[in-house]
Amino acid sequence: MIEENKTNDQFAQLPLDEFYQAVDSSPTGLNANQVQQQRSKYGPNVITATKTGNRLWKFFKNFTSLMAGLLWVSGFIAIFAKMPELGIAIWTVNIINGLFSYWQEDQAQKASDALKKMLPTQATVIRDGKSVQIDTADIVPGDLIVIAAGNSISADARIISSDSFQVDESALTGESDLRDKKATYHRGSGRFDEDNIIFAGTVASSGNAQAVALKTGMNTEFGKIARLTQSQTSKPSPLEIELNRLTRQLSMIAILIGISFFLTAVFIVHYPVVQSFIFALGMVVAFIPEGLLPTVTLSLAQGVQRMAKKHALVKNLNSVETLGETTVIASDKTGTLTQNQMTINHIWLPDQVYAVSGEGYVDNGQVLDQGQVVKPGQNPDLDLLMQAIALNNDTTVKPISQPGGQAQIVGTPTEAGLVILTEKYQLASATLKDANPRLKTLVFDSDRKRMSTINQASNGKLTLYTKGALDGILAISQSILVDGQVRAITTNDIQKIQAANELYAAQGLRALAIAVRDLPAETSQNLADCTIANTEKDLTFVGLTIMADPPRPEIYEAVKKAHQAQIRIIMVTGDGPITAKSIAVKIGLVSDQARVITGDELTAMSDENLRQAVKGEVIFARVAPEQKYRIVKANQANGEIVASTGDGVNDAPALKQADIGIAMGATGTDVAKDAADMILTDDNFASIIAAIEEGRTVYSNIQKFLLYILNSNVPEAFPSVLFLFSGGFIPLPLTVMQILTIDLGTDMLPALGLGSEKSEPGVMQQPPRSRSAHLLNKSIIWKAFGLYGLIASLISTAAYFFVNYAYGWPKHALASSGAIYAEATTITLAAIVFCQVAAAINARTKYTSVFKIGIFSNRHIITGLVFEIALISLIIYLPFLQSVFNTHALGLQEWLFLLAIPIPLILLEELRKWIVRKYYLKLNQN
Ligand code: ATP
Secondary structure (H helix, E strand, O other): OOOOOOOHHHHHHOOHHHHHHHOOOOOOOEOHHHHHHHHHHHOOOOOOOOOOOOHHHHHHHOOOOHHHHHHHHHHHHHHHOOOHHHHHHHHHHHHHHHHHHHHHHHHHHHHHHHHHHOOOOEEEEEEOOEEEEEEHHHOOOOOEEEEEOOOEOOOEEEEEEEEEEEEEOHHHHOOOOEEEOOOOOOEOOOOOOEOOEEOOOOEEEEEEEEEEEEEOHHHOHHHHHHHHOOOOOOOOOHHHHHHHHHHHHHHHHHHHHHHHHHHHHHHHOOOOHHHHHHHHHHHHHHHOOOOHHHHHHHHHHHHHHHHHHOOEEEOOOHHHHHHHHOOEEEEOOOOOOEOOOOEEEEEEEOOEEEEEOOOOOOOOOOEEEOOEEOOOOOOHHHHHHHHHHHHOOOOEEEOOOOOOOOOEEEOOHHHHHHHHHHHHOOOOHHHHHHHOOEEEEEEEEOOOOEEEEEEEOOOOOEEEEEEEEHHHHHHOEEEEEEOOEEEEOOHHHHHHHHHHHHHHHOOOOEEEEEEEEEEOHHHHHHHHHOOHHHHOOOEEEEEEEEEEOOEOOOHHHHHHHHHHOOOEEEEEOOOOHHHHHHHHHHOOOOOOOOEEEEHHHHHHOOHHHHHHHOOOOEEEEOOOHHHHHHHHHHHHHOOOOEEEEEOOHHHHHHHHHOOEEEEEOOOOOHHHHHHOOEEEOOOOHHHHHHHHHHHHHHHHHHHHHHHHHHHOHHHHHHHHHHHHHOOOOOOOOOOHHHHHHHHHHHOHHHHHHHOOOOOOOOOOOOOOOOOOOOOOOHHHHHHHHHHHHHHHHHHHHHHHHHHHHHOOOOOOOOOOOHHHHHHHHHHHHHHHHHHHHHHHHHOOOOOOOHHHHOOOOOHHHHHHHHHHHHHHHHHHHOHHHHHHHOOOOOOHHHHHHHHHOHHHHHHHHHHHHHHHHHHHOOOOOO
């Protein structure tokens, strides 16, 4: 058992053998038995959140908002004014509404929790001497963890071995400087100051290390802090702010309408004060937009779930909205736009070019010289190149022999391509590696874009093998290997190499340069002093491996869609300029005229020049990830809403700065995933476009919902206006209780259905929504009040007069009580409900014909409509409800009239949409 009473610092100081004993582990890691014991003792390695916020408070919050408050008070007043059934109705509605809001919030919360679970972080540990990938939650004290740059550190652990290892501990200490960490004990003065201890919650920035877990979960230093700081509150999103504003405004308008109706009733119509008050109250209740906030939250959550199905995991609901506004995407090339399947198809040596056959990660190809198979031993220069790429390689590939299968790669695609090349060459890599053990690695980083290893041959000779981007390698090469001879590299040689590179690059191929250097034998004594600066120099250039990384097949369509949606895509790649442009042009990202800016040019550019440059067609090549940050900022300075992709540690600043940071789920580092707002589970650019489409859809669904709930307010208010303006001559065609029936009963479910409407065709054929655009815009106000609302008012009023007419009006006065009055108000109410049936269907699309998307294609709306009609029928026919709502059974003729209402309304709206499509929109909807 682990000696758990020891502090991290005590563990840090123990000699290694004692240490392994103290943690009950060994240099080969834990065995299955030990893992199980530790697991049952310490539980999973997770920071357990004490339920954020109080559930009870969350529940009651839904009954204490401004709107709910108004409804509570209204109920009181109604009861006080001797209308108990009205008071109880208002309260009931308030309670139902509150419960419903709670349920919706809960659903939304569950949806986002489920998403979080889809994002388990993985760690590599050594157990029983074998390296295995496990969920970080499964790490137990004593586990031997293998850590590489970009990994999150998920347990407090003691380093056993390390190589150029640096850790970002800012999450724990607040200090942004990177800290060197190594296996030897040294302690500074601070709380987290042991050199050989790493802490959960921090991240590895560069190099690699192996460490033994000491503390996990809530026992880690991070866990202790988390315990103290768990009650953080999240800040409201722009959408929430906008919605709060909207609700407040609408509530204020409702109150103003109520007051003016009250005053008119009392002073102009001379209606009794108490009844005027009740009447005004009804208006206020009708106009308050109940259900707005929870419905919005629910549609956002549904949007998030739909995005997850399309391989885009959104970390918080706010991003859904921002996605819909995106105007520029700064995208990586390799793996995002392309397949990340590096197949070497040529080897270029200064005096000879070889072709390589076979596609993808299959090893049944060959290295060929003019059609002849080349084997090891035939050309020493080629042998050296192959030796370099075999030794300077950390990737293993389990190849597939049949085409279409999937190769299993542990490592990077570039190195996998090289491994396959050595196999095609039938190089005995394993024997070679045994004979030339690696003494040191100068790890790859995307700033210098190369990697070197120092290996020792059996005769003691030390060699540096380097592979990387051509320009960088040429800059540090002093000699060249030509036909077995090493000689000084000349300008002529360089030009020749560059010309070859350009030829390949123009076809979208990428060249990786290989170089070597003999190191003095004594270097093995002071390997620690071998730095990148003093070792990666004076190289001998050997040759180029030329690899193809074809565009993803779905990319062409995605780029076209983005362009139609007026979203610009800026390629930002570490790859060379010619390759980058060739691929960009090929997939339709830019025209041949596009400007290519390299990382060096970017460094020399002023912010202002960069701002101008990113307005046009532009590609950034050979840039370091840190430079992405400036590109994102420059676009933002131009008023763009920027999405940026990234996968590495150094991408984090750009991902954080972007309005939407997008990390790669499959190949991305934990650091990038942490900094991002969205994670692509398939690393595919096309998934970004799909997510943007969903983002736009969610926003437009909220607008559809608004249109629907607002438009019924007009026919609800219209009867009261008639009553008031006729000076009471026309009895109220719709009672207050009836108004509430619509607003808080029949309207609810269809409105909810609109929140889950699928993307409307054409949603990606419009420009992005401007950030300053409001949810409730002129077009919605016009449609809700001027069009849908007005027509519904006219129809329902006509129905009211129609019933009166059937009973002898205008010979007799309009009925103001009794059965005829009840029947007249009932048909007014029912007519509004049937107008709402049409409105629900009409609101489903902005421009597209609902017949095109399928009139029954949204089952939530259909269910809502069935519910709506069933509810109104109950209110009309159940005797108990008849007395509460002042309703009366309707005859066949009246039903026929009601059932006929939606048809012309839908057809009329179809005609309007057709005119809009034909004359106002240039959508190519086929
Ligand atoms: P993108 O930024 O679009 O993802 P990329 O994958 O080419 O493109 P990096 O991963 O930063 O970007 O690589 C930059 C360059 O570094 C590559 O073009 C290549 O020349 C070189 N390179 C990539 N992988 C390795 C490696 N494993 N060893 C040595 N050099 C490498």
